[in-house]
Amino acid sequence: LSRDTLDEETWEEIEDTLLLADVGVDPTTELVDTLRERVRVLGTKEPDQLRALLREELIKLVDPTMERELSVTAAPGRPAVVLVVGVNGTGKTTTVGKLARVLVAEDKDVVLGAADTFRAAAADQLQTWGERVGVPTVRSDKEGADPASVAHDAVRAGIDGESDVVLIDTAGRLQNKVGLMDQLGKVKRVAERALDGGTIDEVLLVLDATTGQNGMQQAKVFSEVVDISGIVLTKLDGTAKGGIVVAVQRALGVPVKLIGLGEGPDDLAPFTAEEFVDALLD
Amino acid sequence: MFNSLSDRLTTTFKNLRGKGRLSEADVDATIREIRRALLDADVALPVVRGFTGKVRERALSAEVSAALNPAQQIVKIVNDQLVEVLGGETRRLQFAKNPPTVIMLAGLQGAGKTTLAGKLGKYLAAEGHTPLLVASDLQRPNAVTQLQVVGERAGVPVYAPEPGNGIGDPIAVAEGGVRHAVEKQHDIVIVDTAGRLGIDEELMQQAADIRNAVTPDEVLFVIDAMIGQDAVRTAEAFADGVGFTGVVLSKLDGDARGGAALSVAEVTGKPVMFASTGENLGDFEPFHPDRMASRILDM
Numbered sequence A: 001l002s003r004d005t006l007d008e009e010t011w012e013e014i015e016d017t018l019l020l021a022d023v024g025v026d027p028t029t030e031l032v033d034t035l036r037e038r039v040r041v042l043g044t045k046e047p048d049q050l051r052a053l054l055r056e057e058l059i060k061l062v063d064p065t066m067e068r069e070l071s072v073t074a075a076p077g078r079p080a081v082v083l084v085v086g087v088n089g090t091g092k093t094t095t096v097g098k099l100a101r102v103l104v105a106e107d108k109d110v111v112l113g114a115a116d117t118f119r120a121a122a123a124d125q126l127q128t129w130g131e132r133v134g135v136p137t138v139r140s141d142k143e144g145a146d147p148a149s150v151a152h153d154a155v156r157a158g159i160d161g162e163s164d165v166v167l168i169d170t171a172g173r174l175q176n177k178v179g180l181m182d183q184l185g186k187v188k189r190v191a192e193r194a195l196d197g198g199t200i201d202e203v204l205l206v207l208d209a210t211t212g213q214n215g216m217q218q219a220k221v222f223s224e225v226v227d228i229s230g231i232v233l234t235k236l237d238g239t240a241k242g243g244i245v246v247a248v249q250r251a252l253g254v255p256v257k258l259i260g261l262g263e264g265p266d267d268l269a270p271f272t273a274e275e276f277v278d279a280l281l282d
Numbered sequence B: 001m002f003n004s005l006s007d008r009l010t011t012t013f014k015n016l017r018g019k020g021r022l023s024e025a026d027v028d029a030t031i032r033e034i035r036r037a038l039l040d041a042d043v044a045l046p047v048v049r050g051f052t053g054k055v056r057e058r059a060l061s062a063e064v065s066a067a068l069n070p071a072q073q074i075v076k077i078v079n080d081q082l083v084e085v086l087g088g089e090t091r092r093l094q095f096a097k098n099p100p101t102v103i104m105l106a107g108l109q110g111a112g113k114t115t116l117a118g119k120l121g122k123y124l125a126a127e128g129h130t131p132l133l134v135a136s137d138l139q140r141p142n143a144v145t146q147l148q149v150v151g152e153r154a155g156v157p158v159y160a161p162e163p164g165n166g167i168g169d170p171i172a173v174a175e176g177g178v179r180h181a182v183e184k185q186h187d188i189v190i191v192d193t194a195g196r197l198g199i200d201e202e203l204m205q206q207a208a209d210i211r212n213a214v215t216p217d218e219v220l221f222v223i224d225a226m227i228g229q230d231a232v233r234t235a236e237a238f239a240d241g242v243g244f245t246g247v248v249l250s251k252l253d254g255d256a257r258g259g260a261a262l263s264v265a266e267v268t269g270k271p272v273m274f275a276s277t278g279e280n281l282g283d284f285e286p287f288h289p290d291r292m293a294s295r296i297l298d299m
């Protein structure tokens, strides 16, 4: 079934692939325009060549040169501190558990901070993860306790115990809830107070790969409130492709650093542009 | 209402010369704007195609040509069509002739099932029922504890004979829950299940086994309003794998446009019955197709 010209059907397939992956209308249109231009210049005639060009352009857009290493190296006298944020149910608590597992495997001393004091049994869930991977959890036994003070306590515990990394889990919140977003800003500021002028090393936004175009709004608002430094794209083990991160990375310059591939402790992996694009085009 | 789409269509129609029938080109431009609005709202591509096809037919018809303001007329057509797909009227819960009524919850991870169990429990108790929540998610760390806390907050008892975190058989728990309800004269049983992916065959089979064990009167598919294009595949996978009788759209208190409602209603033909609109147990209401249509169209 070989075609020697690029008919409209071929172009439509390309566009469909991108739209169905949640890449979004504008980025898709731009990509297709870029491709049309390249095809004209190169005189491309085979659909397979077009697909190779698409892969190339997408990888360029996702940008393999972005720094995706986590900042989790302790400074003298203080641990590295990671704050994990995002809307409800994206996989924050699970990601904290998995990340602790990775760090423990690198021989790091890790402390978890349960700054979700709101959702039913959120601290229990985090603590179960802590026990699973063999690290302590700082929590409040009071339901509805001040999340900022729990975050502060966790950082203190990390300093006092000479730990390498403190991972702070926060409650899920929708980005349009102003009160809850203010509270998150406070969690960050109060946690930093324990660092004597130091700052939090890594603020990770957890985005669910099934999320559509609203992912951009999530990233923008969380970025404004807590200045995110990296994205974790979870639930990539499903059929969703997570294409919204293409536009998010570009708009905010914040790289996807990790991906979630399941519910188990080992289901966390580094993000690579090539693998992401290949899965997207698959 | 419909500011953005209608603004855009008005702009599109500005270039129209004179009155009379819309040309093919006018309609093409219109359809492009509608397509774009729907895709921006996360309506799934195949659903957008079918939908714009129907709108196109009507746009070429006399009702539009005769209209004083073709842009408004087309927006109205789009809106009506949306409401139609979303279901004209809200369906109510089906209760069993011989209680207990069994309601099973199913959906992707993190969709809002456990919270919904509490919301339904609270709502039904307020209506004079005596619901029982059943903890059949024995997988997610502390899913059982979470349901117990939710039950306490809702003032509704929870049947949780197994600790979970990997221990216990969710099918046996579901069955035990129904038996327990019969003994204690609960007239409604709400079974919370673990989140699962559409492509996870093993867990889909487990969901089907739970369903076969308790023969629910309602299987509610809970779906996050923020979901994108994957809504179709996921809804189809749950429709095939477990079969559901109704849909609950969660996290509608966010600012996602919620095009998934349209996708799911269109591909499964099942009604969206409830909207979940917050983390608190009172944040729960019947689904309104007309409000959802404006939400999808508004930007």
Ligand SMILES: Nc1nc2c(ncn2[C@@H]2O[C@H](COP(=O)(O)OP(=O)(O)OP(=O)(O)O)[C@@H](O)[C@H]2O)c(=O)[nH]1
Pocket (backbone or CB within 6 Å): A086, A087, A088, A089, A090, A091, A092, A093, A094, A095, A116, A119, A122, A170, A171, A172, A173, A206, A234, A235, A236, A237, A238, A259, A260, A261, A262, A263, A267, B109, B110, B140, B195, B197
């Ligand atoms: N398939 C899959 N499921 C995941 C992944 N990450 C998390 N989950 C599941 O998603 C659900 C929600 O995960 P949580 O870690 O509780 O999410 P959260 O963001 O902490 O949720 P809230 O604190 O309630 O906002 C759970 O059932 C997890 O097991 C992933 O990468 N793949």
Ligand SMILES: Nc1nc2c(ncn2[C@@H]2O[C@H](COP(=O)(O)OP(=O)(O)OP(=O)(O)O)[C@@H](O)[C@H]2O)c(=O)[nH]1
Pocket (backbone or CB within 6 Å): A088, A089, A119, A172, A174, B107, B108, B109, B110, B111, B112, B113, B114, B115, B116, B137, B140, B143, B193, B194, B195, B196, B250, B251, B252, B253, B254, B276, B277, B278, B279, B283
């Ligand atoms: N804002 C908002 N949050 C919600 C809503 N429904 C549920 N949530 C939150 O979403 C997160 C996930 O809800 P759960 O009820 O645990 O979801 P689940 O489907 O049981 O998750 P798993 O059991 O892990 O698959 C929690 O943080 C809930 O508080 C809603 O309508 N609005």
Ligand SMILES: [K+]
Pocket (backbone or CB within 6 Å): A235, A236, A237, A238, A239, A240, A241, A279
């Ligand atoms: K995937």
Ligand SMILES: [Mg+2]
Pocket (backbone or CB within 6 Å): A092, A093, A094, A116, A122, A169, A170, A171, A172
């Ligand atoms: Mg959590």
Ligand SMILES: [Mg+2]
Pocket (backbone or CB within 6 Å): B113, B114, B115, B137, B140, B143, B192, B193, B194, B195
């Ligand atoms: Mg649950």
